[in-house]
Amino acid sequence: MVEQVPVTGDLPGLRPFRVAVPEAELADLRDRLRRTRWPEAAPAPGWEQGIPLEVVQRLCRRWAEGYDWRATEARLDAVPQYLVTVDGLDLHLLHARSPHPGAFPLVLTHGWPGSVLELLSLVGPLTDPPAHGGRAEDAFDVVIPSLPGYGFSGRPTTRGWGIERVARAWARLMALLGYDRYGAAGSDWGTSVSATLGVLDPAHVAGVHLVPPLAGPRPDGGPPSPEERAALAELAQRGRESSAYSEVHRTAPQTVGYALTDSPAGLCAWLGEKLLAWTGPPGLTDDQVLDQVSLYWFTRTAASSARLYAESIGQVAGWLGGQDEPVVRVPAGASVFGAEVPRPSRRWTERRFPDLRYWAEHERGGHFPALEVPELLVEDLRAFYRHVR
Template sequence: MLRTATIAGLATAVPVALGTDFASADPGVPGPLVLPPATEEITRLNLHVPEAHLRDLRQRLAGVRLPERETVADNSQGVQLAKLTGLLEYWRTRYDWRRLERRINALGQYRTLIDGLGIHFLHVRSRHADATPLILTHGWPGSFVEFLKAIGPLTDPTAYGGTAQDAFHVVIPSVPGFGFSDRPTSTGWTTARIAAAWAELMERLGYRHYIAQGGDWGGGITTQLGKLRPKGLIGVELNFPEYTFSPPVSDDPTAAEKTALAQIQTFSTQYSGYFQEQSTRPQTIGYALADSPAGQAAWIYEKFLDWTDNTGRPEGVLSRDDMLDNITLYWLTDTAASSARLYWQNYGASGLTRLDLPVGLSVFPHELVRGPKIWAERAYSDLVYFNDRIPYGGHFAAFEQPLLFTQEVRNFARIVK
């Protein structure tokens, strides 16, 4: 029987089972990784990926077969051969997965069974007892990894230019089908259903009031949480609203609306190939990505290249280790297909959910679409915060600019808490 403990400082004592480990079905054979079955207890996850899986990854990278170089001088045909070759060589010879493993084990990661699925999450309590609980939700091709650099500023504000009143207790779940959360085995896991699971998670943790934040699919999940309005949710802050590609446009668009609509058109014609594939045939692309680490790396690296605020190379914003932490997580957990199914599951759903609780919106300068304030005002009757004058950052706001991201969350929280 597992030993139990409680998370100190919560309004309600929360039992935490101790001593479980991440393993594989056969430690000598790199087959599917096997997580300890989740229960309704909150169970500590001590992560140690068997060495056989890391050895298999390096062997696959050593024998990778790549196509010839692109026939253009830019990335208009996709990730350039020279860039990917350098990333793969670094991955094979220098990248250290154990570094990330130690870090997230030290932060505190857990699993609990909600609505039939084991949900993984990081939970980092601030040393400031009166800190505001905050749930952060990632999108694709992100993960909990993209928030790691923001945890320090969020939980320990006095060390990062804030005050004790700016402190947060941080909860960062992995969306079903991503990371160390279970992969759904049937349909039905929409953004609304995930939002309901988040509401249950926060209640199970004993939080009686909290703020939710998200971008990309995390923005959709957070919006649905706002629509659900569970007891305790005091507001939502977004950096990529759910309505981005189906905005509330007026019959006579303003100049700002026309600019944003042009950005939507550019995305649709130049950058949406992944979206079409994952929305319609996620299983097919899943075979290729599950079998080839080079393919998985290119599939995700392309988004870091196109969607970050960079000058032609994402390494100017995110280190190779940063990017490979996220890519390796997808590879080791074999979640290429299951994460892609989130697009299929929600394909064609309405992209405009109107909210009447306090909402904040942060528009980073290199976002895919920089929606104007008028769209937010039409969608959210209680828009209490809007900022489109952030100096740096792109689609992966917390990953690229953790301090600016933290400041946006602080600004919103100061208004609503």
């Protein structure tokens, strides 16, 4: 399905990349933050009408006065990074090879409002397990691309860059890197892209690990269990109370992009609301939130990242409702974290992923396990891929 290119030193078309935000950009950010025009506090208590004023003001004070982007930049630049043109678009990727022979290739995909920074803490434990309490035979070569329109990847200028086209680009990317057989894993959009990759490139995808798997009930599937009813109720509540961002991204990514690209406080509120609300206790630190917000700010990708919703969120919503689910026949593993929504059952998952070889449910963690509970996610990845290496 895809052309294989052997690894012989530098690969054709792979251009080394480093992050170096100009100092003038940092100064401009701080100036904008200090001149923010704030709204009044909400008349409703807590988070009832969105992220509270005092939370956003706290984040923005930290962003302007104490947050160290240069330290974050250095963490990124400590991992080999590249740009490569695939399907006419420049893709940014982190590519960390393991020092251990026989390491298994793994492409990790982030989502929104995440980025490659979300997955950075996984690189060391996955590429060099003995240095992090693991076994050398569990080592991975790790590839972490930035989704099209996200981070330092190019921004599509035409329609059509939905999850299928992204998955095809990932298949081509892994071939360019010389990997004939590999795994795919991810969360949020990364779940959809990885599952689709398993459908489109089964000759090369050894298995997919999903956080969580996207599968829903069917009318002919019998009555839901008490746990399934609770999960469906939480998903419905999420849809009623906090899905406005998704509808805006789906219907008007350009419109919201003007405000989010021009106002750092606005961007901080828009992304920070989900980064904080979708986690389990104790949640993310302010600097973990600002890492993600900063990357979106400096790359000016608020609008381009939102367009993936216009391309594919309707399709994904159908899968959550048990409709039009393509069966993924490659081996699959799944991790479901306690504060995550949705939380599909194993029964629903096995219908869509009939070769389900690994299932884990965790009380801790939420939508961003690589930031919240990386040790649990790393162990799940190691455990699942032992079945398919």
